[in-house]
Amino acid sequence: MTTFTAEEINAQPEIWRDWAALLAAQSEEIRNWIAMRAPREIWLSGAGTSAYLGEVLTRQLGGKLKAWPTTDLVAAPDLAFGANGPILSLQFGRSGDSSESVGLLDMLDAHRPDIDRLNITCNATSTLGQRKGPGPGETRALILPEATHDRGFAMTSSFTTMYLSALACLDPSFDPVAVLPRLAAAAETLLPQLWSIDDRPPTRAIFLGSGALTGIARESALKVLELTAGRTITQWDSSLGFRHGPKAAVDDGTAVFVMISPDQQVARYDLDLASEIRRQFPAASVVTIGSGCDIDLTPTGTPADPALFVLPAQVMAHRWSEALGLPVDDPFAGRNLTRVVSGVKLYGWEA
Structure with missing residues (x-):
């Protein structure tokens, strides 16, 4: 069976290899911007798979990184919004339009417009890809290759490529041009074994x-x-x-x-x-x-x-x-889980 999900899994090595040079250039500009803005904390946010990116990066790099899922920040903003000093909110999103992604931007606009924003998304036309904050905090967006905007239900190439892209933006010692071709070669050896x-x-x-x-x-x-x-x-x-x-x-x-x-x-x-x-x-x-x-x-x-x-x-x-005889690209057939979470009722918050 040919599925979008299988194509997206198998496309990862080529995506990483093709993205390396452009990522190197864009991430250098973003690293310089982050250094100039000198955040005391960097919040890594997303929902579901996008939230797990924050967990992996925080354990990989440590330092000033803090994993704050958007699902936590939107539901219980008191957990983080009282933090002092310059802060960078780094938000991940495959679609860039989920309810909580937009909800966090709304809360930053209303309560912490001083917080800088870096949005990493696979969807150039999304809210994360397009929306600017009201200031004085500054906004940057890193738009991943269109091939990472997975059409299947599950995040696959979007997860790995957002991870590698954030790594390039946050770790000055990480060189995408040197590393991503090697990573791609290792994946090309591994994937046929896994399918067999x-x-x-x-x-x-x-x-x-x-x-x-x-x-x-x-x-x-x-x-x-x-x-x-x-x-x-x-x-x-x-x-x-x-x-x-x-x-x-x-x-x-x-x-x-x-x-x-x-x-x-x-x-x-x-x-x-x-x-x-x-x-x-x-x-x-x-x-x-x-x-x-x-x-x-x-x-x-x-x-x-x-x-x-x-x-x-x-x-x-x-x-x-x-x-199991399931439609891999949409195992729930659109019934109770959907590719993009939308329509979540969000409540106002008084800081």
Whole structure:
């Protein structure tokens, strides 16, 4: 079956390679602007998959970055809006038009017009792509290639390319021209292997990772949950955190995927957990993901690597959705979940 989702998964290496030079030029200008504006905090915001970008980047780069999902900020603005000093609100959005994306812009206009904005979106004509704040805060927008504006229900190329683009804007040591072709080559080797794996959808799937890969585990779990329309129940956690209660979810029908960090210090904990689960649950499936693992990938040794680690779940989610007889590009057939969240009732807030 040919689907938009499969095309978008497979297009990622070419998208990254083609985007590298233009991203390098645009991200340098944005980095210089950020340095000039000197924010004390940088809020990384989005909803769902776009929010997980903030989690991955915060764990990858640390420093002044704070992951604040738009769903948190719009519902409970007191959590962050009282922060003092110069702030940059960096908002992600595939469509750039979801209810909470627009809602956060409205709240910034009304209550914190001093906050600078950087909007990273796959949709040039969207609210995030077009709208300017009233000032004195300044606004910049980074528009990704049109090919990243996924037509399928699930975010795939949009997730990885927004991640890599934000990385270039926030990390002065990250060189897209040097790294993205290497990342693309690694993905081109990995993707055919993933499509060739022949297995059936499990009743439960658990994704585990450490550091920045904890956020990738969360995104992986969501991809499977979405594309199987909830028929495969998913869970995610960190490798060390999993023992503290969440391991209760493992049964004989569970597939457990452990991402083995490229960092050798961190990897020891990941490998210990994989061995423990195999020993304690011999009937469960335990699959490691990483260099020399059950799913073998070749990390670049750079902060770009989380984009590789999410590919297995993207492909498995697609294959399992097909095996369940679901329409992969719209597993819910527009009934109760839709590609773009809209029509959410938002309430006014008195600061």
